[in-house]
Amino acid sequence: MxxxxxxxxxxxxxxxxxxxxxxxxxxxxxxxxxxxxxxxxxxxxxxxxxxxxSSAGRALRTGRSGVIGLVLPDIANPLFPQIAQAIEHAATQAGYGVLIGDSRGEIGMQTEAIGRLVERGVDGMVVVPRRGTRVIDIDCPVAVIDTPSTPGNTVSADHFGGGELVARHLAALGHRRVLLVGANRESNVQNDRLAGMRSVSELRTETLWLDERWYEAGQGGTLSLAEKMREGFTAIATVSDMQALRALTELQRNGWRIPEDVSVTGFDDLPWTSIITPSLTSVRMDMARIAGIAIEVLCAAILDPAKIDQTDRKTLRAPIQTVAMTLVERNSTAPPPIRDETAFKGELA
Amino acid sequence: MxxxxxxxxxxxxxxxxxxxxxxxxxxxxxxxxxxxxxxxxxxxxxxxxxxxxSSAGRALRTGRSGVIGLVLPDIANPLFPQIAQAIEHAATQAGYGVLIGDSRGEIGMQTEAIGRLVERGVDGMVVVPRRGTRVIDIDCPVAVIDTPSTPGNTVSADHFGGGELVARHLAALGHRRVLLVGANRESNVQNDRLAGMRSVSELRTETLWLDERWYEAGQGGTLSLAEKMREGFTAIATVSDMQALRALTELQRNGWRIPEDVSVTGFDDLPWTSIITPSLTSVRMDMARIAGIAIEVLCAAILDPAKIDQTDRKTLRAPIQTVAMTLVERNSTAPPPIRDETAFKGELA
DNA sequence: CTGAAAGCGCTTACAG
DNA sequence: CTGAAAGCGCTTACAG
The missing domain is CATH 1.10.260 (434 Repressor (Amino-terminal Domain))
Incomplete structure (x- = not known):
């Protein structure tokens, strides 16, 4: 059959x-x-x-399509597979199909992507905004997965807490001077993670943004991160595994040993964190849990439209939920190297 | 409005x-x-x-939903974002929405995922099989993206040609002894890439499968790839960027310089290939083109059911199309190191 | 416990 | 060029 x-x-x-x-x-x-x-x-x-x-017959009669949209302004987001898988699974459990909406990285196309989903008759959607984009005037229930500090957020990982976790881990190992590395000043997620790291008082931190401005300042090139390290940092804590990979390979290439000379940490626990050498200490979010909550809240709003807050742009009138992150300790972190900090500072000249 | x-x-x-x-x-x-x-x-x-x-009203009347399914047995496939984006874009151009189907890596669940999509009334689907899984008894048009050597394939990258490209590149630089690295003996894609590499006669190659069997043989551990290299290879050509990253970091960690001591190449041109040090030479497929062809063939079959081959399991009765791959040359490859091969062999003891 | 009937919102022959 | 009517396949009050 x-x-x-x-x-x-x-x-x-x-x-x-x-x-x-x-x-x-x-x-x-x-x-x-x-x-x-x-x-x-x-x-x-x-x-x-x-x-x-026939789904068409049923949809026409019931007024519900049984399909929700998943909108990621930047599908190239390395977390996309994890998010998509978790949402697809949670949605399937709840009896919904998942239609993908992509705006190919262009913020202007986000509205179009959302519009297309509405035209296709989705009952609601899950939106993972990036770079402070806002969800506007969508006439269907929307669950937003971003950061607790984003207005209109529905559920998110506790990025601040994740940053704290990393910083505490480094502090417990004995590190005191830590270089924080970010990639995008506008990102709420990254700023929350950094704020969490800075909140650990044992650490003296400094933040380096490896973004366009940094390149424009002519500080790019193979050696500069390595040079920065000579200022006496014993660890680099980044806001993403991508930045960690970048730091790790650049330092290795320049003769630094990780973790003996410097510890490196990432964020997100991407698939390759455990296959590199040394394997990368990272922080993972419980995607299944986050997706589950997003879908649960969304379904509730679909079944009971009263849950949609009319005054606040149709975002969900549910308490914002925050899910704890987990530190995944691997080989890229170790006690700080035994060395005279002032000696290193001297090398700068 | x-x-x-x-x-x-x-x-x-x-x-x-x-x-x-x-x-x-x-x-x-x-x-x-x-x-x-x-x-x-x-x-x-x-x-x-x-x-x-109302999409429901229209679907019920016309008998078509305007939605296609995208099935990836392993959504964690690192190429997934690229594939999803390309398919979503091509489908949108053609006026279709894209419903995702995931089987969470379990082969047995693939049929269920496909069944769910059929229940949701998709007009057709694009399937990217993995590990030799076959598309069975789907009563709607299906376009398969796999390898030219897979039965039932619709369109694919020329993986063999891609392998040739890498091997020729290394040969042209002067390399003669190249270690080929695969990850999964069952993968048609990987075998095609390796076959292409081996087809370049200037090279003496040997293939190392870094899979379960290799681990079971007790050859795992930090140093073994490095040890293998002492047999006189000057380059490592892998079937995926993940394997390349693994080789690159493991060798770097053990004091090898890339590309001075050994060249390393990957496959697929994942997002991080250019941010690591040294940046990774890889091979990219023209996803937009492949997705475009898949959608085109699929739409033709949807509009004209006669294009579905009844005898051959409903796969599309269209000529199989193969899309050329492109070499992306970066810093991880260079002329072979000047050294006495026998001297290295001696080091083994 | 079971059935006859209405109707969800569209599109498409068919008339005019 | 425009309209009246049928019907796609379902589900849901409403009767019985």
Whole structure:
């Protein structure tokens, strides 16, 4: 028996078995208005004939499509696979399909992508904004996954807490001077992570933004991170595994040993963190949990439109939920090197 | 004017303007059965009222949902973002939405994922199989993106040619002894890439599979790749950027300089290839082109079911298309080190 | 417990 | 060029 898109219809089942379509519908939906024996007989026959309900017919009648949209302004986000998988799984559990919406990295196209999803009749959507983009005027329930400090946020990882975790870990190992590395000054996520790191008082930190401005200042080139390190830092804590990978390979290439000479940490626990040498200490978010909450809140809003806050741009009127992050300790961190800090400072000249 | 899912219906527009719904429908679909002035007036009013056609109504009437499925057995595949983005873009251009289907890496769940998409009424699907899984009994048009050597394939990158490209590049630099690194013996993609590499006669190659068997043989551990290199190889050509990253960091960690001591190449041109030090020479596939072809063939089959080959499991009856790959030369490759090969062999003891 | 009927919103022959 | 009517396949009050 093959699943089939143009197979028998409800009426066919009803006719074959000699009952009304209403009864078949009730039997199949299990609403219990049909005697057990008959219901069983109908189900058997439906299976036998390979019946698959028409989603169009159902959607037209019920007014709900059973599909939600997943919007990521930047699908190239390295976390995308994890997010997509978690959302797809949670949505499937809740009986929803997931339509993807991409704006190819261009902020202007986000509205179009969202519009396309609305046209396709999604019942709601999950939006993971990037770079402070805001969700505007969407006339359907929207769950936002960003940071606790983002207005309109629905659920997010505790990025601040994650930063704290990393900083505490380094402090516990004995590090005192830590170089913080960010990539995008506008990112709420990155700023929250950095704020968390800075909140650990044992550490003296300094922040380096490896962004366009840094390049423009002519500080790019192979050696500059290594040079910066000579100022006496014993560890680099980055806001993403990508930045950590960058720092790790650049330092290795310049003869630094990790973690003996310098500890390096990342964020997000991307798939390659454990295959590199040394494997990367990182912080993971519980995507399954976050996705589960987003879908749960979204479904509640879909079923009960009163949950949509009319005054506040249709965002969900649910308490913002924050999910703790977890430190994944690996080989890229170790106690600080035994060395005279002033000696290193001297090398600067 | 906000896009709206529960806004005015066709009948509302018709009533407001004083024409029949048929005329509104014709005007909006631009089939040209309506006078230009009236059509323009209708369009203006529809815009003004924020009319969005009900996809359910249309789907039920036309028998087509305007949605296709994208199935990746392993959504954690690092290429997923690229594939998803390219497919989403091509599908959007063709007027289709994209529903994602994931089987969470478990082969057994692939059929379920496909079944769910069929239930949701997709008009067709794009499947990127992994590890020799086959597409079975799907009663809708399917375009398969795999390798030219996979039965039922629709379109794919020329993985063999990509392997050749890498090998020729290394040969042209002067390399003669190259270690080939694979990760999964079952993968058609990897085997095609390796076959292409081996086809370049100037090179003496040997293949190392860094898979479960290798680990079981007790050859894991930090130094073994480095040890293997002492047999006289001057370059490592891997079947994926992940393996290249692994080799690169492991060798760097053990004091090898890349590319001075050994050249390393990857495959797929993942986002981080250019941020690591040294940046990684890789091979990229033209995803946009591949996705474009897949969608084109799929749409043709959707519109003309005769294109579906009944005898051959519903796969598309279109000529298999192969898209050339491109070498992206970066800093991880250089002429072979000047050294006495026998001397290195001696070091083994 | 079961059935007859209405209707979700569209598009498409068919008339005029 | 425009309209009246049918019908896509379902579900849901409403009767019985």
């Amino acid at each position: 093959t699943t089939s898109r143009s197979g028998p219809k409800l009426a066919k089942i009803a006719e074959t078995i000699g009952v009304s379509t209403a009864t078949v519908s009730n039997a199949l939906s299990g609403k219990g208005r049909v005697s057990d024996e008959l219901a069983a007989r109908i189900r058997r026959k439906a299976d036998e004939l390979g019946y698959v309900a | 906000t896009t709206s899912r529960s806004g005015p219906k066709l009948a509302k527009i018709a009533e407001t303007i004083g024409v029949s719904t048929a005329t509104v429908s014709n005007a909006l679909s631009g089939k040209g059965r309506v006078s230009d002035e009236l059509a323009a007036r209708i369009r203006r009013k529809a815009d003004e009222l924020g009319y969005v056609a």
